Amino acid sequence: MNAMTDKLTERGLLRFITAGSVDDGKSTLIGRLLYDSKGIFADQLAAVSRAKHKRTVGDTIDLSLLTDGLEAEREQGITIDVAYRYFATPRRKFIIADTPGHEQYTRNMVTGASTADAVIILIDVSKVKLREDGGVDLLIQTKRHSTIAHLLQIEHVIVAVNKMDLVNYDQTVFDRIVKAYREFADSLGLADVTAIPLSALAGDNVVEASERMDWYKGPTLIELLESLTVYDEAHDAPFRFPVQLVARHNGHEANDFRGYMGRIESGRVSVGDKLVVQPSNQAATVKEIVTFDGSLPYAVAGQSVTLLLEEYLDISRGDLLASERQPASLLKQVVADVCWMSDEPLDLRRKYWIKHGTRQTAAKVTKVDTLLDVNTQQRLLAEGLRLNDIARVNLTVQQPLAADAYADIRATGAFILIDEVTHQTVAAGMIRLRD
Incomplete structure (x- = not known):
């Protein structure tokens, strides 16, 4: 070993x-x-x-x-x-x-x-x-x-x-x-x-x-x-925590409880750790790690926890809490491999929703770079995408994504595209490059 x-x-x-x-x-x-x-x-x-x-x-x-x-x-x-x-x-x-x-x-x-x-x-x-x-x-x-x-x-x-x-x-x-x-x-x-x-x-x-x-x-x-x-290689990767929900007390208590609930997708976090809130880039310090069974001194990838911070910050669902030393990349231009899953072909004139972690924002496929021929493994020039096609594409997103390359961290390197009219998933993607 x-x-x-x-x-x-x-x-x-x-x-x-x-x-x-x-x-x-x-x-x-x-x-x-x-x-x-x-x-x-x-x-x-x-x-x-x-x-x-x-x-x-x-x-x-x-x-x-x-x-x-x-x-x-x-x-x-x-x-x-x-x-x-x-x-x-x-x-x-x-x-x-x-x-x-x-x-x-x-x-x-x-x-x-x-x-x-x-x-x-x-x-x-x-x-x-x-x-x-x-x-x-x-x-x-x-x-x-x-x-x-x-x-x-x-x-x-x-x-x-x-x-x-x-x-x-x-x-x-x-x-x-x-x-x-x-x-x-x-x-x-x-x-x-x-x-x-x-x-x-x-x-x-x-x-x-x-x-x-x-x-x-x-x-x-x-x-x-x-x-x-x-x-579980995710334990050794930089800390990534997509915020799913902001938890508040029931309104009858004197203390102002504000916790950020979610699942640790990679890395580990301990009380006192310095974090960064992405995409706003606010600095944060872990005050307490709360679970159903009580508080913990640290937590690792795969655990669902509630994080309390020392600072009062504007954080909501879709934000990412990341390691201060190794934050995610903030992307508005994304290069990715996608598998097209819809019977309707890609329409470059249309906007789609991109679902990345807990964040959902508008996205547009600006270019189909190359289409992968699974038989020869050659990448071919293409203008569109049809059902089951696998291609390298360029996307522009309305709000920046705090993302990693899929090769580094699966959870923050993967996304899906959703049809804004039918709400059907039209593609699954893996982020490859950073621009």
């Missing part, structure tokens, strides 16, 4: 998502994880056993129904919405997000991936094209989801080569697919990539090791998930 991780706290909870093309077996894989790890209740199993079997033969239980809960999902045999499931093993707790494979639901995948520590990229061996020259043509959705994982800086990537039973558990097929994926991952810059051959339907290498793939000497999927190291 290096010097940096010595300071960090390893989390027992792992958040991960499954991603892949349509019918690659994502929901079945999660169902297998839950079923084989005893992560479902008897009544859930009974309900699934009574449900219609769309993707299985005979009396075999359709494990995908453990996550595909919408009626439309069961009718069509596809995943539409993001389904979250919780389970635990003796070694770790997990929260899984099962995301759709259809390209039209890429926005749902972005939503599920935004809080993930790891991603399982499923590759269906029956769908990839094995070329005569020994190469492999990966599906466009495999490349799209890997690109999103890279943009969102998901730390761990697991390549689950699924349905190995359809190729008689052939090691050569697995090796060729993994070689092709690693070449693509290298072009993206994905560093931590682990590949596992498995069959979600048959249960090979999911929880139990497969006797039919004795050539594979690595861990099963659950063993790998249990072993991944996930650290």
